[in-house]
Amino acid sequence: MIAMDTRKGKVLKALAIVLAFSFAQVYVQAGLPNPAPGAPLPQRVITARLTTKNNQPITVNGNSLGTGGTILTGAVIETPDQIGATIDLGDAGVVELQPNSKIQLDFDQDGNVRVKVLQGCVTVRKRSNALSGEMEIYSDKASQKTDKNRRTLGACILPTGDLGPVGSVATVGATAGGLSSGQVALIVGAIGGGVAAGAFFITRGSNPSP
């Protein structure tokens, strides 16, 4: 009987090891990276980084994108109501897009940044003089560029297609408040529970007199 139990135990152990090994294999299989793609190496591409207000998504080339997303040159960027966006171009500078705005952004490795305003308002800030390029805001009818004396530019596109100063077009909507239940139940429950527990201990064991 003892020998039988021992054998049974060994069989179970062996089975458990096989099962554990099998699951480990499945895990490793699922986690393995895919084979090397073998694609041709791309040329060095200049990229920009997107930051949006409260990490809310905006639209880049028709796709939804949030903070931490990468922007490539030629991108069409559109912000919805109440969501502004900042595009960090590294040494070249920063492009700030107000809510309800739309731009086409082109940039190169020399620090040349061209922002075509299609809707709303945009501000550009040249970060340093490390790069020789200039930043430009333009529309079909007008253009503004940074220079040695002017490192920050802001413009809105007017209904006529000209560029006006920031603030000449309303882009920011009213803010909305959020509602959630939070810790109401926690605190109310704790107070209620505490009072109940206190009452229990105080009255425990004593019979009320008639």
Next chain:
Amino acid sequence: MNAKRVIIAVFASVLCGWGIWQTARVGLARTLVEYAAKGRRDNFAVGALIIARVDDPGSAADRAVALLPQDAESYYARGAVLQSIGDYPQAQDAFAHAVQLRPRDYYLWLELGVTQDENQNQEGALRSLRQSVALAPWYAQPHWQLGNLLLRMGQVDEAFTQLRQAAMGNPSFWPNAIDLAWGIYQHNAGSAVSVLHPEDDIGRTALALFFARNNQSAAAIDQFRQLRSVEGPSRRGAETLLDELLNARAFTEAYEVWTRLKGLPPTSTSEVRDGGFEEAIVVGQSGFGWQITPGVPNVAMSFDEGEHQNGKRSLRIDFHGNSSPGSPLLTQLMLVKPSTRYHVSVFCLTKDFVSAGDPVITLVDASDPKGSVLAQLPPLHSDPTIWHEVAIDFITNAGTQAIRLSVMRQNCTGDPCPAFGTLWLDSISISNLTAGSAPK
């Protein structure tokens, strides 16, 4: 005995009171956190602000930290507030503190990494995001953030490995990942496929749609052919792909998608599908079958089993008054060969038809963006009760891949241009004369 009970009761009351106090502190701190980091603005949050004597998100987060200095959530709230106002160095410190207090929380590492990146600290961000990925290998967002950071750091191969994993975990990332691959590899479809190599139908459909929208119909159909199924969730994507390919005038590829959706063999012979109107017509379904223009005023179309030249029924068109003569009533797109001679015929029957704009059939070069007319059949008229064949020969252009057959009316000299009466159509066919086959 009574003294013992009183002591126990007092002790228990103190204990409960302490519990209540601690719970209230936690509740107050967490409510301030929700106010500061998550935008909570209800009455309870307002009450918490009054109790805590604060009135803005920054001071609320600071108060939460003071109430619970060992709570990662409070530091997270402080970091979120500082991040939202662009104070990235302070936000980074707050998230770093939160991570110290709760080191196994992937989300805190994620926030720390994102903030470090915003703070121009790419190496620190890389370490934090790798830690976030290690803690949550099956979550898409850490892979997405890490992939984007690696891409900006020039580590393209690993970047796309991460971006691909993000998209596999959350298909909503596919369009962005594809867009990035398309840009980084300078609009080379093969390279984009190589680095993304989707393994499921969702990814392949996303790639196919992207390629179709960017005039890469061969790459699009290649992805489509690899779809395991075009039923269930994939069907909507395949239908959208059909529309995109038709918009791009990639008719051969569109025909392949359409036949698979219909369960038909993918033979691309030139033919009028259901020229005898024996099958049902689904309104609003794009493709290579009959298309009925919905909502044309004073025109009604129906199948008529009482009149037919062949088969069991014909198409009956009743005209009841004014309608736009140039608008097609009925169309069908069909594949043809370029520079090829074709013969088109139709049998028609009219009854009591009166109009200055006679019904006609036109054949338009669908491959031509200008929509040049290749041929127009003679007006569709017949003697009462006698089916009349109307036919024409025409040659396709050098670039013609498909033609659109349209039933419409000729323009009137004046406006309005009413029509009254009934037209029946049946046995519409097309045959290739260049190949030497006799007209049907």
